[in-house]
Amino acid sequence: MRFSVLSTLKEALNLWVRHLAILIPAAFVIALPTHIFGLLDYIFDADPLHPAGLIILGNIAAPILRIISEGVGIAAVLNILFRGANENRSNAIQQGINDYALSLMGVDIWLGLIAMVLFVPVFALIFVFRGSPLWGLLVVALAVIFLKYALAKPLVVAENMKAWPALAASWQMTRSRFGYVLGCYLIFGVIEGLLQYGINFLHASIAILWPITFSVDVIDTYPIIIAWVMYLRFRAGEETLPVVEVEPVLS
Numbered sequence: 001m002r003f004s005v006l007s008t009l010k011e012a013l014n015l016w017v018r019h020l021a022i023l024i025p026a027a028f029v030i031a032l033p034t035h036i037f038g039l040l041d042y043i044f045d046a047d048p049l050h051p052a053g054l055i056i057l058g059n060i061a062a063p064i065l066r067i068i069s070e071g072v073g074i075a076a077v078l079n080i081l082f083r084g085a086n087e088n089r090s091n092a093i094q095q096g097i098n099d100y101a102l103s104l105m106g107v108d109i110w111l112g113l114i115a116m117v118l119f120v121p122v123f124a125l126i127f128v129f130r131g132s133p134l135w136g137l138l139v140v141a142l143a144v145i146f147l148k149y150a151l152a153k154p155l156v157v158a159e160n161m162k163a164w165p166a167l168a169a170s171w172q173m174t175r176s177r178f179g180y181v182l183g184c185y186l187i188f189g190v191i192e193g194l195l196q197y198g199i200n201f202l203h204a205s206i207a208i209l210w211p212i213t214f215s216v217d218v219i220d221t222y223p224i225i226i227a228w229v230m231y232l233r234f235r236a237g238e239e240t241l242p243v244v245e246v247e248p249v250l251s
Contacts, residue, residue: 106163
């Protein structure tokens with residue numbers, strides 16, 4: 001099977017458009033903690049007497065709630081994709097959340113821990129050698145990790161894996177097709193960057209900004225659709241993929 005970046009993005013776009021009815025509420029759930037804490041930051045910044053403890057608490061709570069909301073939203077989306085158009089959407093959403101949300105949260109937690117492990121030595125090098133260009137090393141390392149583990153969440157749902165086995169399988173699956181994965185997300189990143197530039201251009205009008213900001217939240221669900229399409233193509237067309245023993249998820 002041919003691994004074409006453009007055909008993958010086109011197929012992902014078709015899926016994304018067809019499933020907007022679920023992607024819009026999923027995007028709202030995923031982005032809700034970010035917008036709530038962003039609003040609180042705006043309110044507290046306007047008040048010079050704001051309690052510092054609440055800011056610290058918010059900085060701790062925001063990523064935790066983001067992991068939870070993302071796990072719930074992506075579990076619903078991926079299970080609908082996995083079950084197909086013939087499955088009742090309400091049942092698919094509920095089952096996806098019940099069966100996969102915790103494992104998907106685990107994927108994000110593991111990725112956060114891996115990023116922290118990378119951050120500590122790079123930060124130490126920057127502190128010792130006063131070399132700000134070393135930040136580029138950290139950015140590259142984090143990008144590689146994201147790309148190598150891009151298939152972990154589809155694996156959780158499609159093959160009923162827990163977080164760490166899904167991460168390990170994704171690392172193996174992308175070993176011989178890293179350029180393909182990189183191309184898919186690189187082109188999407190350029191498009192998203194242009195959209196973000198347009199939002200910043202309209203930043204002067206709050207009335208216009210909020211709906212456009214939410215539209216970008218919906219667009220931010222597109223990467224998981226890309227990951228799903230890549231997973232399907234890997235499983236359908238790569239003979240050298242690792243064989244994964246999983247329990248059947250369909251009765």
